[in-house]
Amino acid sequence: MPIPILKLHNYLLVSIQTEIDDKTAIKFQENLLDKIYKTGASGVVIDLTSVEIIDSFIAKVLGDVVAMSDLMGAKVVLTGIQPAVAMTLIDLGIHMQNIPTALDLEQGLIKLHQELGE
Amino acid sequence: MNSKFEGIVLENSEKIVEMWLEEIGTLRKENRTESISIDLYESTNREFVDVIFTSIKSHGSTNAVEEFSEKIINLGWPLSYITDGLQVFRRVTIDFILRQSERVDTEYISNVLSSVDEWVEPIIRILVNDYSGNWEHIVSLQRVALQELSAPLIPVIDGITIMPLVGTVDTDRAKLIMESLLQGVITHNSEVVLIDITGVPVVDTMVAHHLIQAAEAVRLIGAKCILVGIRPEIAQTIVNLGINLTDFPTKSTLKKGFLTALEITNRKVVNVKSSENDIEKLIESIQGE
Numbered sequence: 077m078p079i080p081i082l083k084l085h086n087y088l089l090v091s092i093q094t095e096i097d098d099k100t101a102i103k104f105q106e107n108l109l110d111k112i113y114k115t116g117a118s119g120v121v122i123d124l125t126s127v128e129i130i131d132s133f134i135a136k137v138l139g140d141v142v143a144m145s146d147l148m149g150a151k152v153v154l155t156g157i158q159p160a161v162a163m164t165l166i167d168l169g170i171h172m173q174n175i176p177t178a179l180d181l182e183q184g185l186i187k188l189h190q191e192l193g194e
Numbered sequence: 195m196n197s198k199f200e201g202i203v204l205e206n207s208e209k210i211v212e213m214w215l216e217e218i219g220t221l222r223k224e225n226r227t228e229s230i231s232i233d234l235y236e237s238t239n240r241e242f243v244d245v246i247f248t249s250i251k252s253h254g255s256t257n258a259v260e261e262f263s264e265k266i267i268n269l270g271w272p273l274s275y276i277t278d279g280l281q282v283f284r285r286v287t288i289d290f291i292l293r294q295s296e297r298v299d300t301e302y303i304s305n306v307l308s309s310v311d312e313w314v315e316p317i318i319r320i321l322v323n324d325y326s327g328n329w330e331h332i333v334s335l336q337r338v339a340l341q342e343l344s345a346p347l348i349p350v351i352d353g354i355t356i357m358p359l360v361g362t363v364d365t366d367r368a369k370l371i372m373e374s375l376l377q378g379v380i381t382h383n384s385e386v387v388l389i390d391i392t393g394v395p396v397v398d399t400m401v402a403h404h405l406i407q408a409a410e411a412v413r414l415i416g417a418k419c420i421l422v423g424i425r426p427e428i429a430q431t432i433v434n435l436g437i438n439l440t441d442f443p444t445k446s447t448l449k450k451g452f453l454t455a456l457e458i459t460n461r462k463v464v465n466v467k468s469s470e471n472d473i474e475k476l477i478e479s480i481q482g483e
Binding site for chain 2: 106112154155156157158159161162163165166171177178179180184
């Protein structure tokens with residue numbers, strides 16, 4: 077099942093509800109970039125509240141998505157990363173240095189709003 | 195054989211007790227019981243020796259010993275007093291029995307030794323077990339108390355949470371700190387977390403590493419982490435050790451950190467009433483009169 081990507085004004089909202097395997101992740105990357113191209117969105121919020129496991133590959137894909145979207149002129153914010161997930165990522169040495177994060181969807185939208193200066 | 199020795203000992207219990215009291219008196223300096231008053235010391239000695247004789251009479255019934263051990267642990271008598279006392283009792287008793295008997299050969303001596311050991315050993319075992327059990331209990335209680343204190347989290351105002359750390363940080367504690375920090379950020383919905391290390395005596399590479407990891411994790415879940423309470427000597431060690439803390443903001447005091455946190459959350463502290471206005475009003479009212 078592909079991950080749904082919703083449009084809200086000129087933002088895109090993505091809520092990942094299932095455990096993502098490598099294939100879905102790649103598929104999601106392609107879909108999101110397509111959607112950004114089609115809608116001309118200026119900001120993307122990826123909500124990870126229901127995600128309990130993020131391995132190094134998914135982390136890399138997420139990092140790539142952020143960089144790619146940036147190239148296409150859309151800012152990405154990751155929201156709702158769970159404490160356990162954050163600890164595992166840090167333990168694995170994945171710091172996701174350049175990825176903006178926010179506590180929840182609301183904060184994420186506020187952050188996008190601020191960063192885009194709208 | 196055993197009952198024969200028992201008979202000798204019980205018949206002459208008065209003499210043995212006297213010898214024992216004399217011996218134990220000389221040991222008083224060594225087993226840290228000098229601070230105890232002489233009356234109490236003597237009455238406890240009496241009770242101790244009574245307990246030993248009751249135990250011998252009742253052939254290993256442990257009730258009296260257990261009662262005595264509970265009492266003496268509660269009073270805080272040193273364990274060395276107990277072990278010394280029993281050691282002395284063994285020596286005195288063996289001495290006494292050997293002196294009472296006319297015919298002494300190797301077999302006889304070994305019989306005496308083993309039967310006296312049979313009396314003394316269960317008592318030692320119970321007392322030492324009780325003592326160490328008591329100590330372990332205390333240690334475990336203190337460990338729980340320490341753990342409760344190790345990672346407190348204070349939500350001061352909406353969006354700002356403070357974690358004051360006191361005492362050394364080791365790997366176990368660092369893990370606890372990280373867990374409680376992240377959980378706290380989620381439950382209190384905090385935008386900024388201040389970690390106050392004023393009370394951490396030493397910040398070495400390990401501690402710094404744990405702090406950096408905690409700060410990174412906090413950033414991942416979408417909040418900001420500010421390290422406050424960096425004392426001059428801590429700043430020196432951090433730089434001398436070549437630890438890179440540039441990735442997350444640091445402040446010297448909690449006060450400054452809190453103001454920065456307010457700035458980040460778009461707030462500031464204002465005086466409700468400015469004193470300058472008050473003075474101006476006062477002057478105006480005087481001029482009006």
